Amino acid sequence: MGTLFKSELMSRCQLYLPPEAAYNCVAELGELGLAQFVDLNPDVSAFQRQFVGEVKRCEEMERKLRYVETEIVKEKIVIAEESEGNIPAPAPREIVELEASLTTIENNLREVNTNYVALRKNHLELSELKNMLKKTEVFLSENQLNLQELDENTRLLDDPSEREKELEEQNYSSMKFNLTGGVIDRARLLAFERMLWRVSMGNVFLKVADIDEQMEDPSTGDILYKAVFIIFFQGEALRSRVKKICEGFHAAVYPCPDSGVERREMMCGVDTRLSDLSTVLTQTTEHRHRLLVAAAASLRSSYVKVRKMKAVYHVLNMFSQRDGGRVLIGEAWLPTSDIPDIRAAVNTGAQTAGATIPPTIEKVPTTEEHPTFNRTNKYTAGFQSLIDAYGVNTYREVNPSVYTIATFPFLFAVMFGDAGHGVIMLVAALWMIIKEKSLETKRDISEIFNIFFGGRYIIFLMSVFSIYTGLIYNDVFSKSVNIFGSHWSSRNLTFTASENSPLMLASP
Numbered sequence: 001m002g003t004l005f006k007s008e009l010m011s012r013c014q015l016y017l018p019p020e021a022a023y024n025c026v027a028e029l030g031e032l033g034l035a036q037f038v039d040l041n042p043d044v045s046a047f048q049r050q051f052v053g054e055v056k057r058c059e060e061m062e063r064k065l066r067y068v069e070t071e072i073v074k075e076k077i078v079i080a081e082e083s084e085g086n087i088p089a090p091a092p093r094e095i096v097e098l099e100a101s102l103t104t105i106e107n108n109l110r111e112v113n114t115n116y117v118a119l120r121k122n123h124l125e126l127s128e129l130k131n132m133l134k135k136t137e138v139f140l141s142e143n144q145l146n147l148q149e150l151d152e153n154t155r156l157l158d159d160p161s162e163r164e165k166e167l168e169e170q171n172y173s174s175m176k177f178n179l180t181g182g183v184i185d186r187a188r189l190l191a192f193e194r195m196l197w198r199v200s201m202g203n204v205f206l207k208v209a210d211i212d213e214q215m216e217d218p219s220t221g222d223i224l225y226k227a228v229f230i231i232f233f234q235g236e237a238l239r240s241r242v243k244k245i246c247e248g249f250h251a252a253v254y255p256c257p258d259s260g261v262e263r264r265e266m267m268c269g270v271d272t273r274l275s276d277l278s279t280v281l282t283q284t285t286e287h288r289h290r291l292l293v294a295a296a297a298s299l300r301s302s303y304v305k306v307r308k309m310k311a312v313y314h315v316l317n318m319f320s321q322r323d324g325g326r327v328l329i330g331e332a333w334l335p336t337s338d339i340p341d342i343r344a345a346v347n348t349g350a351q352t353a354g355a356t357i358p359p360t361i362e363k364v365p366t367t368e369e370h371p372t373f374n375r376t377n378k379y380t381a382g383f384q385s386l387i388d389a390y391g392v393n394t395y396r397e398v399n400p401s402v403y404t405i406a407t408f409p410f411l412f413a414v415m416f417g418d419a420g421h422g423v424i425m426l427v428a429a430l431w432m433i434i435k436e437k438s439l440e441t442k443r444d445i446s447e448i449f450n451i452f453f454g455g456r457y458i459i460f461l462m463s464v465f466s467i468y469t470g471l472i473y474n475d476v477f478s479k480s481v482n483i484f485g486s487h488w489s490s491r492n493l494t495f496t497a498s499e500n501s502p503l504m505l506a507s508p
Contacts, residue, residue, distance in 0.1 A: 004380075004402045007395060008373045009336040012038075015346070016360040017328045022319070024349035025359055026312045027089035032345055034338050036371055038331040040320040049317040057099065058310035064102045065303055071109055072296050075289065081441035082300045089308035091352075098305060105295050112288045119281050120218035126274050127215060128183040128226065129254045133267045135209040135228040136181050136256055180231045180242055181256035184249060186210065189227055192249045196231065199241050205232040230256070327357075331364065333371050370395040378436075380405070382455040409461035416462070419470030420477035425463035432456040 017025050029035045041049065072079060090098060184192055189208060196204050207230040215224040229251070231242055246253050257263050319330040334342055339361065346359045372395050376384045380401065386408070387393075387401040416422070432439060433456055443453045452459070474481050 005399055007393065007397070007399060008375055010333050010370045010373060010395070011336045011339065012364045012366045012368070012370075013332060013334050013339070014362050014364050015330045015332065016362075017319075017330070017346070018350070018355045018357045018359065019325065019328055021350040021353035021355035021359065022316055022328045023092055023312055024353040025346045026315050026349075027308070028345040028349040029332075029342065030089065030308065030311060030315070032338075032342060034335055034342060036333040036373075037315050037318050038333070039318040040329070040331060041318065046317075050319075050321070051313040051316050054095075054313045055310060055317070057095070058306055058313065061099055061102050061306045062303075062310070064106045065299065065306065068102075068105060068109065068292075068295050069299060071113070072292050072299065075292050077289075077292055077296050079296045079299050082304065087301050087304045087308075089312055090305045094305075095309065098302065102302065105291070108291055109288075109295075112284065112291065116281075116284050116288060117218050119277065119284060120216075123274065123277050123281060124215060124218055124224075125252065126270055126277065127213065128211075128252055130267065130270045130274065131211045131213060132181050132183055132228045132254050132256065133263055133270065135211075136230055137260065137263055137267075139207050139209070139230060140260070177232050177234060178239055179256055179258060180233075180239075180246070180253060181229065182246060182251050182253035183211070183226050183228055184246075184251035186225045186227050188249050188251075189229075192229070192245070192251065195245055195249070196242070199245060200233065200238055203233060203238065204242070206230070207232075333373075334361075335373055335375075372397075374399055374401070379457050382458045383408070385454065386458070405461075409458065409465045412462045413465030413469040416466045417469040417473045418475050418478065419467045420479075422463045422466030422470055425459055425466065429456050429460035429463055433460060 015025075046052065069079070193206055193208075196206060208227055210225075210227045215226060216222065217224055233239070233242060243253070257266060315330075316328070319328040321327070322329050343361050346361065350359050372392055374384055374393075383401045383404050384399075387399075387404060393399055413422075432453055436453075436456070439453060443450045470476060471483065474483060
């Protein structure tokens with residue numbers, strides 16, 4: 001029987017399990033955590049094993065869970081944490097239900113995301129069209145005003161509408177200008193302008209205005225900085241060239257009516273469509289949020305179930321079949337003192353599965369080197385991990401972690417030796433010890449925190465010894481503090497010295 005000073009006695013055993021109860025039996029052994037299985041099919045590749053199909057199904061479910069988790073993290077929704085020990089491995093009949101549930105959640109999310117991205121893309125295009133119409137209206141209005149101011153033959157008593165029509169006919173009909181408007185990324189604007197100038201040989205007029213409204217990419221959510229451009233040119237030859245340049249620079253070209261009345265009518269229609277689209281986007285966002293909140297409530301439990309299921313099938317792939325598949329045989333190293341508990345767990349799994357043939361566990365004599373199993377608890381686990389980091393002791397060798405419980409914290413304190421900093425360490429260690437049940441589920445949020453939490457009892461002892469040595473050293477927060485006073489006295493040290501009888505050191 002193992003003690004604190006030596007590893008446990010181990011036995012190699014054969015397990016004879018009926019196929020209908022093998023899953024439940026291995027699941028019960030996994031909850032105990034006292035078996036180290038031996039692969040009986042070392043020459044068989046992973047793709048040729050019996051339960052490879054079930055392992056692939058588990059990996060597919062893990063992929064779906066990762067996708068759902070990514071969407072939940074994007075929305076900054078809190079995921080409910082659950083302890084692995086409270087969630088058993090799902091029964092084989094529950095696998096189909098879990099797989100169907102995850103497939104439904106993934107399909108719903110993908111459908112909602114596709115629709116949401118399409119709606120946002122449509123909203124972006126309408127926003128760009130609105131800004132383009134607005135900037136075009138401002139520019140053309142200013143252009144018409146300048147023409148009116150510069151026209152010496154302007155008659156003040158004329159009808160303004162007739163004058164506007166004459167100006168439009170003068171600008172667009174007689175001169176036969178073609179107008180192309182659109183939106184382009186600001187980063188491409190300089191190259192876009194240079195290309196237009198070179199291709200047209202300076203025969204185009206380009207007007208640019210930045211869009212002040214903040215826009216986001218429908219797919220990634222990144223902020224977009226765009227600008228409205230208006231191109232004036234003459235002739236059909238330049239029209240095709242301008243169109244190809246716009247396509248090459250990924251500029252969005254939108255229809256822009258020549259008449260101001262048509263532009264204003266189009267702007268009213270765009271505003272109405274934007275208002276309706278905003279309402280649909282709000283409802284879609286709320287529906288997506290409800291789906292993600294419902295998925296977040298069971299995400300961790302689904303992760304635990306799938307991973308336990310995958311681990312069970314991974315172990316079953318180490319078993320070999322006998323008698324035409326009527327029995328599964330596996331081998332494992334078991335602690336000798338725990339064999340009765342392991343046998344009871346296997347029988348419980350067989351009863352849960354409703355097997356008619358009871359499972360059997362038999363010891364197998366072997367001359368192989370036995371594995372080392374040091375039984376630990378939450379207090380000694382940290383010290384054992386510290387020793388295992390340097391090397392695992394051989395089978396039945398003296399376990400040095402017992403001595404490390406006393407020597408490691410004390411030697412650290414001899415080096416550290418500060419009472420003030422030791423108090424800070426003590427408070428941190430006590431907090432992790434007192435709150436260990438609630439912190440156990442959150443220990444994986446950071447690798448550093450996981451290390452500190454696993455060694456909380458080591459930190460506790462190091463802090464206690466540091467306070468002790470710090471008081472001996474009279475060192476608090478790196479400041480010397482005379483707490484106990486000094487017993488050195490100079491009352492018995494009386495001597496006289498002069499030039500005739502100087503003070504000299506003499507040997508005794």
